[in-house]
Amino acid sequence: MAFPVLYTLYMSVHSWFASSLTSPEFVGLANFRRAFLDDERFRNALWLTVYFTALATVLQLVLGVALALLLNRPFRGKGLVRSIFLLPMVATPVAIALVWMMMYNPTLGVMNYLVGLAGLGPYKWVSNAAIVVPALAVVDTWEWTPLITLITLAGLATLPLEPYESALIDGASAAQMFWRITLPLLRPTIIVALLFRAIDCLKTFDIIYVMTQGGPGFASETLNVYTFQVGLFYFHIGYASSLLVILFALVLGVSLVLIKVRRGSW
């Protein structure tokens, strides 16, 4: 397990164009300097990674918790509805991406028809540089909201009843109970769900690569997609390793912050 990580670290301080006959050359931190100072595509990718992650996790969090609260009420067919909600999560991301790509197709797709019914559009969806990231975040949200719902439902099941009873006696409204009791008690659970999704979103590759390959232009090229291009299409193995180290640091940083928040130290 340690070898790939250590080898990536080792390669990240080298320059190696894999198809030439020269061996890797030690360049120190030059790759990192280049990434942050000279590489516009990297800075663009870094920003898009953060943008996509923030957008997708917030959407999923709000929808996921709302759905969990709805599903937590007793109603007929609850089990069936719960199972159906889990379906997107178990489908293959590549298949999901292909289906959404057809739905988003501006000429032949169904999405423009649907928004047309509401008197909106037509949009170019993933072909429009301005909305491609939100459009991709929608796909990720469709796929992963159920995970947040699932975790939140588990959290809801463990909530103690006493605080609600006292609140009822004190005459609290439903909204007050939600904001003052449910949400604070759910906080650790929600942060765990958030942690899972944030790490995953930072690393998202399949749906983006299948749907846009980072396009149009570089408008949806996140760090992972860019690194893939640099390493496996351009064969700059050393530079790609440096980019991976940066992505690793980013994921690690976000995880540490969230873990701190969960422990309530902040």
Place this chain on the structure above:
Amino acid sequence: MHVLRKWSILCIVLALALVSPALAQQFNWQQAKGTQLRVLLNKHPWQAAIEPHLKEFEALTGIHLVAEVYPEDQFRAKVLVELTSGSSSIDVFMSMPAQEGLKYMRAGWLQPVDEFLKNPALTAPDYHWNDFLEKTREAMVVEGKLVGPPIQVENTSLMYRKDVFQKYNVKVPTTLDELEAAAKALNGKAMTDDGQPGFGIVARGKRAAATSQFAAYLHAMGSTWIGPNREPMFNNEEGVKALEFYGRMLRSYGPPGSENNHWYEASSIFSQGKAAMYTDANSLFPVIEDAQKSKVVGKVGYALFPRGPKGQYGSTVASWGLAMPKSSKNQKAAWLFMQWATAREQVLAVQSEKGVLGARESVWKDPKGLTKVPADLRESLTVGSKVGTPLWNPPVVAVAECRDAIGAAIVTSIQGGDVKTAANKAAADVKRIMAETEKK
């Protein structure tokens, strides 16, 4: 006695001299008998068409073939990894010189075949190298050296709806100006089966994928990728004009979202009857003429790519070919295979049986060669492959990286951005990439 011997020697020499042309006719296909040859093939229509015939090669030569087939991505990776490792046992592999030729040649991995071709002991007299269409031969040359014979050829050409052009009385464009006029005239006109309107033109717009077809516009406009002094040239006045033209066509008369269209999306739109014209590789004709999926079967014309303002030809000539690694220990047998696979008989077979677009002129003149190919494709292909340019890719080592950089400028143009700035930025990027990857 002495005199007699002298005379007899002279007689033998004379006799041999007279007989040798006859001997040459009897080309020795068995000269590498018993060799085992490892051939790497990319999953491709040519591979599918030639595979049933491989037994004939083994029977003719006594060479044992071990053919391995991989899907394109794995195929390219496999060849690259084996050649990089230096311990490759590949004898022959399918290759597109415009894609990887310069990289492989500079790395010293390719065995040029010029000497094999010139050697009458190794090349059959009826091979007729000059029968290959002029620019397909050129497409197989890297840094002045011949990599191998071409096996399949394709040109960027103009595919158009014959019925639509006739219905609205529009002339088939032969120049870029006429191309734009036709796109303008037909955009929004009814053209699908159920009378729905379609677009004037469709073409690829996705970053790197678009560059190989944009190449036709670039060259017709009178520019090219890299100048003679190895400096980027596509950002000169003509190049910027070509970029503006391509972007304007797709933005004004093309489907929305062109900037994410690869050939798959573009050909879907065209074969659904939703566009009047489509510029892309003519080797896509099986998709357009597929009765199962296409709604425009039999309605499409295949024309030469329109010419530029000064009459320049834009048609690109892309060739898949066969190549042999320098590391191969069976080069003689490898050359025999390359030669057999591209001999007239085999080219005629794969073209007539599976519609694989071959590179031999004589096959295109043979009525049998046309059975699986739309009739007007013959003319545009044979003319295009004589007058076109093999430079469908920038002639650099880091092709993929440069295509991404140039593709970004194409996307900017489709989006209606500042083309000149984008072109200059792409040129600066290409210059930097070349400096990084082409160190001597």
